[in-house]
Amino acid sequence: MTSAVxxxxxxxxxxNRLILGGWTGRDGAAVEEHIVELEALxxxxxxxxxxxxxxxxxxxxxxxxIEVSGPDTSGEVEFVLVNVPGKGLLxxxxxxxxxxxxxxxxxxxxxxxxxxxIAPEFWHFEEAHDHWDKLILRSFIYxxxxxxTYQEGAVDAMLHVDTLLDxxxxxxxxxxxxxxxxxxxxxxxxxxxxxxxxxDFEIEDPILNRRISHHYEITTLPIPI
Numbered sequence: 001m002t003s004a005v006x007x008x009x010x011x012x013x014x015x016n017r018l019i020l021g022g023w024t025g026r027d028g029a030a031v032e033e034h035i036v037e038l039e040a041l042x043x044x045x046x047x048x049x050x051x052x053x054x055x056x057x058x059x060x061x062x063x064x065x066i067e068v069s070g071p072d073t074s075g076e077v078e079f080v081l082v083n084v085p086g087k088g089l090l091x092x093x094x095x096x097x098x099x100x101x102x103x104x105x106x107x108x109x110x111x112x113x114x115x116x117x118i119a120p121e122f123w124h125f126e127e128a129h130d131h132w133d134k135l136i137l138r139s140f141i142y143x144x145x146x147x148x149t150y151q152e153g154a155v156d157a158m159l160h161v162d163t164l165l166d167x168x169x170x171x172x173x174x175x176x177x178x179x180x181x182x183x184x185x186x187x188x189x190x191x192x193x194x195x196x197x198x199x200d201f202e203i204e205d206p207i208l209n210r211r212i213s214h215h216y217e218i219t220t221l222p223i224p225i
Contacts, residue, residue, distance in 0.1 A: 004212075005090055005122040008082075012057035015082070016179035019168065020053040020096055020111055022046065024158045024185030034188070042104035050159065050185070052171050053108050055116065060181070062120040067219045072101035073114060075199035075216075076186040077139040077151050080118055081125065081161065085178045089125035093137070093203035093212050094118040096183055100193060116183065119201075119214035128205055132161055136204040137187060141196030150196075151187045158185045 008014075023046055025031040035045055075095040082090050095117045103110035128135060133156035141150045159167065164184055165176050176182065195218070202213040 003124070004210075005087065005124065008084055008087070008090065008122060010060055010062055010082075010118055010120065012060060014179060015057045015060060015181050016177065017181070018055040018057050018060060018116065019180065019182040020055055020116075021078075021159075021164060021168070021183060021185040022051045022053060022107070024050045024164060026157060026159055043107065046107075048171065050164070050167055050171075052168055052182075053111055055112055059112065059114070059116050060118055061115045062118055062214075064214075064216045065219060066097060066115045066117060066216055067221055068097070068099070068114060069221055070099070070101060070223055071195055071220055073097060073099045073218065073220075074189075074193055074195050075117070075139065075141075075201065075218075076189075077137045077201040077203075078183040078186050079135070079137065079155060079161075079203055080181065080183050081165075081176075082122070082181040083176060083178055087124075090122035091125045091128055091203075092119055092122040093201060093214065094183055095139070095199055095201050095214075095216070096186065097199070097218075100195075117199075117201075117214065117216045119212050121212045123205070123210075123212070127208065129161075131205075131207045134205070134207050136206065138202050138204070140200040141194070142198050143196070147200070150189055150191075150199075152190065153187045155184075157187055
């Protein structure tokens with residue numbers, strides 16, 4: 001019997017560490033190609049692959065509106081794991097919204113400046129573990145009033161979740177502990193990275209015939225000249 005978890009309060013006070021996985025692709029050659037592409041745009045090469053960013057817990061939101069500075073931000077769909085005391089590992093989905101202009105200065109700052117939107121529903125991780133690579137991530141943006149597929153693919157494009165957590169343990173020198181949350185990296189954008197006034201995202205489990213979906217609108221704050 002599968003069941004969704006909807007009663008977990010994702011307030012910052014309930015999270016110990018918020019961690020973002022970066023450059024988590026399973027195909028090493030494709031990861032290197034992506035790094036070279038980003039270098040051409042001015043984004044510095046990572047020191048470690050994969051790498052992990054520690055973010056402020058107060059960046060977490062389950063809301064449907066975020067406010068950003070400037071027009072150069074965009075979302076990216078990622079699976080989310082949270083180690084909940086008394087419940088164990090839960091699996092969900094979120095968006096690592098990022099400031100692309102600031103990314104050329106500091107990848108970490110470009111992520112820290114934007115909220116991380118998390119769907120308020122989760123599944124028990126063990127229900128999906130045995131068919132992990134079948135899970136599908138999708139996101140959608142809006143262009144000329146039309147909903148357009150922005151990202152789509154199975155999580156087998158990224159490091160297996162067990163490998164990701166092993167890498168995190170090595171990187172951090174410790175366990176993925178109670179109340180820790182990690183976002184597992186993302187897929188390439190179809191047609192290239194670009195902004196949108198709304199971002200829809202989801203994770204689908206085709207084996208158990210279920211999905212978690214969420215969306216948010218992006219309000220761009222004016223920047224004084």
